[in-house]
Amino acid sequence: MTFHRRTFMHLAAGAAALSAVPGISRAQAYPSRTARIVVGFPAGGATDIQARLMGEWLTERLGQQFIVENKPGASGNIGTDMVAKSPADGYTLLQVVTPAAINAALYSNLPFDFQRDIAPVVYVTRLAYVVVVNPSVPATTLPEFMAYAKANPGKINYGSAGQGTPQNISCELFKMMTGLNLVHVPYKGGAPAVVDLIAGHVQVIFAPVSEAIQQIKAGKLRALAVTTKTRLDVLPDTPPIADFVPGYEASGFAGIGVPTGTPPEVIALLNKEINAALADSKIRSRITELGGTPVGGTPAEFATIIAEATEKWGKVIKFAGVRAE
Structure with missing residues (x-):
């Protein structure tokens, strides 16, 4: 088969253009599986x-x-x-x-x-975390909780999903910035920690909102503050920790x-x-x-x-x- 010179030049130009932009051809082929x-x-x-x-x-x-x-x-x-x-x-x-x-x-x-x-x-x-306490804790606001913790150093236990988890580290940041003495009780996961909080075995958790929102709505847990700089749409009445601890954000x-x-x-x-x-x-x-x-x-x-x-x-x-x- 014989190609005309014009046809050959047209194909060659097209091939050169494609080779100059290999990323385009690869992106068009992705994903193929x-x-x-x-x-x-x-x-x-x-x-x-x-x-x-x-x-x-x-x-x-x-x-x-x-x-x-x-x-x-x-x-x-x-x-x-x-x-x-x-x-x-x-x-x-x-x-x-x-x-x-x-x-x-x-x-x-x-x-x-x-x-x-x-x-x-x-x-x-x-992602946001919310400071939740068992309803038996005599505090309805974060300042009240901080005063209660200050008056009872080493007697308030906070739960987490384990050592080094966001719940643990966000509470440690809170302790670092306030000087409060809260005792860490690590669990193997967030769910068992929340269960023990409801049962009163620990007094407070910096919990992922998704793990605590239903218990908050049901009155099984009391929300005191959120860890973000601003309020959350799902918890519009819960203030940020930063309102009381300037500069806090987790x-x-x-x-x-x-x-x-x-x-x-x-x-x-x-x-x-x-x-x-x-x-x-x-x-x-x-x-x-x-x-x-x-x-x-x-x-x-x-x-x-x-x-x-x-x-x-x-x-x-x-x-x-x-x-x-």
Whole structure:
């Protein structure tokens, strides 16, 4: 078969144009198969639910399945290690949450360096915690609780989901800034800690809003303050701790990351689609119900959040002498 010179030149020009922008062709081909979002915690919690929201959205928008795979253990380190060692091709994503920043200071022998090995994609949600007490505690406001704790040093127990968890570290920050003497009682998970708080075995917890909101509404727990700088839509009558302890803030975060080396055009596509999800009213409403605030933004902005949190919680861990379990 003989090609005309004009036809040949046209094809050659087209090939040259494609080779000059390999990222475009790769982005158009992605995804071509099932991808997974690894969650380093058990199914059913707020972290898991948010990952599934993003997975469903990406599945609908990109035409391939984005399934959630739970790999709980070691405060999320098992899941993170798995993703850090996965191919950097966009088919293994990580649900990035606050313990990633805490663990960098809490563990001295991690098999990965989070900020080196995981590339941020997007900051999905700012997470809040709420200071809740058993109704038997003689305090209806945070200042009353602080006065009660000051009058009873070492006699008030606070529960958490375990050593080095956000509940533990956010309360240690509170102790550091107020000088109060509260005794830590770690549990193997947030749910049993809340159960014991309701039973009166501990007196206070800095609990994820998603774990305490129903008990607050039912009157089984009393909300005194939230850890964010501003009030929450789901708890509009509960003031921030910062109203009484200037400068206090203990927001958590949830977002998406991928192995470092993932093609930038794939990261850009995921970032674009998840930002679109965060503009959707139904998804925003569901995140708010879970006690979160939809955020979004660029990968660089999320990287800044992670770096700042790593530095902040590292200082608290050092000051409080927190040790990994």
